[in-house]
Amino acid sequence: MPTEPVSPPPQKPFLIEKKRTRFLGLTLDETIRAFFGGNAFTAVVVLALITIFLFREGSAFFGQNRESITLYRQAGLEYVDYMRTQQEEHTALTRYLFDIRLRAVKHMTEAPLGGAQKEKDAASKELWELEHNALASGPAVDPEKLASAKARVAAAEAASAKILADANAKLAAFDDFAGRYSDTIEPVRGLVSELTDVAVAIKEKYTINEDAKRERAQYLAAGMTAEADAVKITEVDFKAELAPLVGITPIYVETANGVAAAIKEVASTPPTLPVPALEERMKRFQALNAQYLASFPETQRKLETWDYQKPVPAIDTFTGFIFGKQWLTASFWQDWYGVVPLFVGSLMVSVIALFLAVPLGVGAAIYINQFASAKEQKLVKPAIEFISAIPSVVLGFFGIAVLGQALRALSQVEALSWIPGFPFSERLNALTAGCLLALIAVPTIFTLAEDALNNVPRSFKEASFALGASRMQTILRIIVPASLSGIVSAVLLGLGRVIGETMVVLLCAGNRIAIPDFTEGFAAFVQPVHTMTGIIAQEMGEVERGGIHYRALFMVGLVLFFIALLINFLAQKIVRKYRVSIG
Amino acid sequence: METSSASSTPASRAFQVPSRATDGQKAQTLIEIENFDFYYGAKQALFDINLKLDDKRVTAFIGPSGCGKSTLLRCLNRMNDLIDGTSIKRGGIKIRGVDVNARDVDSIELRKRVGMVFQKSNPFPKSIYENVIYGLRIQGETNKAKLDAVVEKSLRGAALWDEVKDRLHESGLGLSGGQQQRLCIARTIAVSPEIILMDEPCSALDPIATAKVEELIHELKKEFTIIIVTHSMQQAARCSDKTAFFYMGKLIEYADTRTIFMNPGNPQTEAYVSGRFG
Numbered sequence: 001m002p003t004e005p006v007s008p009p010p011q012k013p014f015l016i017e018k019k020r021t022r023f024l025g026l027t028l029d030e031t032i033r034a035f036f037g038g039n040a041f042t043a044v045v046v047l048a049l050i051t052i053f054l055f056r057e058g059s060a061f062f063g064q065n066r067e068s069i070t071l072y073r074q075a076g077l078e079y080v081d082y083m084r085t086q087q088e089e090h091t092a093l094t095r096y097l098f099d100i101r102l103r104a105v106k107h108m109t110e111a112p113l114g115g116a117q118k119e120k121d122a123a124s125k126e127l128w129e130l131e132h133n134a135l136a137s138g139p140a141v142d143p144e145k146l147a148s149a150k151a152r153v154a155a156a157e158a159a160s161a162k163i164l165a166d167a168n169a170k171l172a173a174f175d176d177f178a179g180r181y182s183d184t185i186e187p188v189r190g191l192v193s194e195l196t197d198v199a200v201a202i203k204e205k206y207t208i209n210e211d212a213k214r215e216r217a218q219y220l221a222a223g224m225t226a227e228a229d230a231v232k233i234t235e236v237d238f239k240a241e242l243a244p245l246v247g248i249t250p251i252y253v254e255t256a257n258g259v260a261a262a263i264k265e266v267a268s269t270p271p272t273l274p275v276p277a278l279e280e281r282m283k284r285f286q287a288l289n290a291q292y293l294a295s296f297p298e299t300q301r302k303l304e305t306w307d308y309q310k311p312v313p314a315i316d317t318f319t320g321f322i323f324g325k326q327w328l329t330a331s332f333w334q335d336w337y338g339v340v341p342l343f344v345g346s347l348m349v350s351v352i353a354l355f356l357a358v359p360l361g362v363g364a365a366i367y368i369n370q371f372a373s374a375k376e377q378k379l380v381k382p383a384i385e386f387i388s389a390i391p392s393v394v395l396g397f398f399g400i401a402v403l404g405q406a407l408r409a410l411s412q413v414e415a416l417s418w419i420p421g422f423p424f425s426e427r428l429n430a431l432t433a434g435c436l437l438a439l440i441a442v443p444t445i446f447t448l449a450e451d452a453l454n455n456v457p458r459s460f461k462e463a464s465f466a467l468g469a470s471r472m473q474t475i476l477r478i479i480v481p482a483s484l485s486g487i488v489s490a491v492l493l494g495l496g497r498v499i500g501e502t503m504v505v506l507l508c509a510g511n512r513i514a515i516p517d518f519t520e521g522f523a524a525f526v527q528p529v530h531t532m533t534g535i536i537a538q539e540m541g542e543v544e545r546g547g548i549h550y551r552a553l554f555m556v557g558l559v560l561f562f563i564a565l566l567i568n569f570l571a572q573k574i575v576r577k578y579r580v581s582i583g
Numbered sequence: 584m585e586t587s588s589a590s591s592t593p594a595s596r597a598f599q600v601p602s603r604a605t606d607g608q609k610a611q612t613l614i615e616i617e618n619f620d621f622y623y624g625a626k627q628a629l630f631d632i633n634l635k636l637d638d639k640r641v642t643a644f645i646g647p648s649g650c651g652k653s654t655l656l657r658c659l660n661r662m663n664d665l666i667d668g669t670s671i672k673r674g675g676i677k678i679r680g681v682d683v684n685a686r687d688v689d690s691i692e693l694r695k696r697v698g699m700v701f702q703k704s705n706p707f708p709k710s711i712y713e714n715v716i717y718g719l720r721i722q723g724e725t726n727k728a729k730l731d732a733v734v735e736k737s738l739r740g741a742a743l744w745d746e747v748k749d750r751l752h753e754s755g756l757g758l759s760g761g762q763q764q765r766l767c768i769a770r771t772i773a774v775s776p777e778i779i780l781m782d783e784p785c786s787a788l789d790p791i792a793t794a795k796v797e798e799l800i801h802e803l804k805k806e807f808t809i810i811i812v813t814h815s816m817q818q819a820a821r822c823s824d825k826t827a828f829f830y831m832g833k834l835i836e837y838a839d840t841r842t843i844f845m846n847p848g849n850p851q852t853e854a855y856v857s858g859r860f861g
């Protein structure tokens with residue numbers, strides 16, 4: 001039977017249009033999605049803006065620094081500084097001599113003076129007891145005894161005075177030598193002081209002139225031509241102004257030669273020290289002195305070839321910042337913006353902080369993760385994590401009021417005097433700040449290290465136990481190595497936390513802008529320092545916006561920014577590199 | 584009648600149980616488990632287990648998940664000590680007559696004698712060489728020549744030497760799954776234990792790697808007593824001399840593997856080995 005063709009049923013549209021409420025052409029879902037997306041990208045935009053701002057404000061530093069250095073040269077400050085350096089080196093040598101003397105006196109008198117002091121103390125005590133008895137029990141005290149006690153005290157005092165006098169007498173020859181040596185530089189000192197005034201005057205003139213130019217430009221911009229014309233501008237003719245300065249070169253050379261001759265003469269008759277133990281130092285002095293004398297021709301050459309027009313290479317403005325050893329602002333002479341002292345300060349407090357925080361944080365993490373009972377975990381974990389909740393300004397306050405005081409008191413304990421740097425007198429120093437920063441770093445290091453330990457697969461631990469390893473062997477040979485990348489990155493992030501911390505270092509580091517004296521070894525760690533974060537916080541409020549100082553602070557901020565970037569990058573890289581091997 | 588009934592059981596259709604060289608030889612008892620009750624906290628996991636395991640033989644523990652076979656295995660080298668709240672309420676385990684849970688038995692020494700291979704291969708994130716000698720390192724062995732010898736002997740013992748001899752100092756994690764498991768076996772035999780416990784050693788391996796490990800078990804039997812927990816009945820049939828069937832924490836049946844699979848004495852065993860439950 002042939003089938004009849006069947007007409008297909010009418011097709012219904014499959015997609016069903018639904019009216020949706022729309023807002024700005026978006027459905028509700030799309031609006032919410034846009035909101036979330038916007039939030040996510042705000043972070044990126046803000047980061048970009050901050051970076052751009054930092055770079056923009058910081059990069060202008062180089063131009064201004066170049067101007068500053070150029071003026072330093074043109075106004076003759078550089079020229080005078082050559083001479084000044086020579087003078088200061090001499091002063092340093094003189095100080096070295098005084099240091100030798102101080103040691104000599106100490107060496108000669110320490111033991112006998114101690115004896116005399118003991119005798120005096122004993123006598124004083126006896127005298128005090130006698131007088132006390134006299135007050136308590138009336139005039140029954142033997143007056144003869146009283147008199148003899150008084151005599152003993154007086155004798156002891158006289159003895160110690162004599163010891164000192166003897167020591168000084170023995171050093172008379174040395175004093176004479178030191179005095180004569182110190183005087184040799186006087187002619188140069190006079191010259192430098194004269195020329196300083198000249199150079200400062202030129203600089204002053206130039207600055208005033210620049211201000212006048214700016215004033216006129218402002219008038220012109222405001223359309224006030226008459227006032228603009230009234231502003232007097234006299235271009236500084238550096239060549240003419242510098243003439244008296246440069247003209248002095250031959251005189252200076254002559255003077256310097258005189259000084260050199262005088263020094264040679266004085267140094268040729270060195271005194272014999274009454275303390276043989278210090279002969280080494282005296283030899284060292286002679287060597288330093290010879291070195292100093294050898295630098296004379298070099299200075300001469302510098303002065304003679306000095307040219308105020310010699311352009312300042314652009315790279316100098318950069319190296320002057322990165323490797324500059326001086327951060328000197330608002331000085332009458334010349335401002336220097338060298339980041340090294342601040343960088344070294346930041347580095348030192350960070351090193352101290354990590355030195356304390358790494359064993360504390362990692363050790364605590366291993367204990368809590370591997371040994372602690374549930375009860376201990378419940379107690380310790382929140383406690384450590386709570387430390388990070390303490391505002392750093394409170395920690396800083398604690399550092400000033402308690403820790404600094406306590407550390408200083410500790411340093412003055414006789415039994416601890418073998419520790420380098422002890423005793424110290426500065427309450428606020430790198431050590432105090434470092435200890436507090438350690439407290440800040442511990443929660444970061446602890447939490448991340450604990451996580452890393454936790455991520456070690458349980459099967460490693462079981463395998464190790466099944467091979468007959470003890471708990472300690474398992475921890476040291478399997479668990480810690482397997483989580484080492486996590487621990488290292490925890491330490492790095494702790495370092496990032498520490499290097500960016502501001503309040504604590506501002507309050508507790510002592511804020512002295514100078515590279516600590518590393519010749520004393522570890523004693524450098526108890527000297528006051530200033531840090532990169534601290535200087536920004538301290539000076540940013542006071543500087544003129546757009547000025548060179550302001551820009552310099554931004555440059556410091558940029559350095560910090562790069563350090564933080566580097567640390568985070570390394571931490572992530574380490575984690576990523578080793579995560580594969582565990583998983 | 585006897586032969587026909589053997590061939591008519593469902594199990595016999597599923598498995599060929601090969602005869603072995605050790606068949607018929609009398610084995611010595613090495614491990615004795617007596618009236619053993621074991622608890623996780625308040626929950627009892629093992630009920631009155633009585634079992635005698637033979638020396639230099641392979642014993643398989645089979646049973647459905649959660650039946651206690653792994654728990655019993657881990658009791659043999661006291662790995663359960665690492666889990667909080669476990670306790671033995673009654674009975675004990677004796678190896679060569681020594682109660683392993685006695686107070687004067689050091690669990691660390693015990694584990695040197697009773698090694699273990701785990702379900703998931705777990706080489707340390709170290710080189711192949713370091714993985715093998717880990718057990719000796721922690722015992723303080725530093726003699727390079729001796730360590731080298733042990734590495735070669737153990738890797739040969741685990742049938743891995745030819746595959747890795749040129750890259751001993753590469754990471755053990757770079758090996759394939761089957762190689763990793765054999766590395767774990769090499770690591771275990773490097774400390775020369777008497778007993779090797781294997782907790783589902785092939786469950787994460789493909790059939791070829793499984794075949795290699797099973798071959799290895801035959802070889803290892805000459806030197807070691809092996810106790811293997813497995814979910815694969817074929818594997819139990821192929822590898823073991825004796826089989827113990829556990830169900831709900833109780834030992835249901837323990838006999839020669841041939842008997843268990845061809846002629847089980849207990850209906851539950853028969854149901855399990857023939858695949859009707861479990």
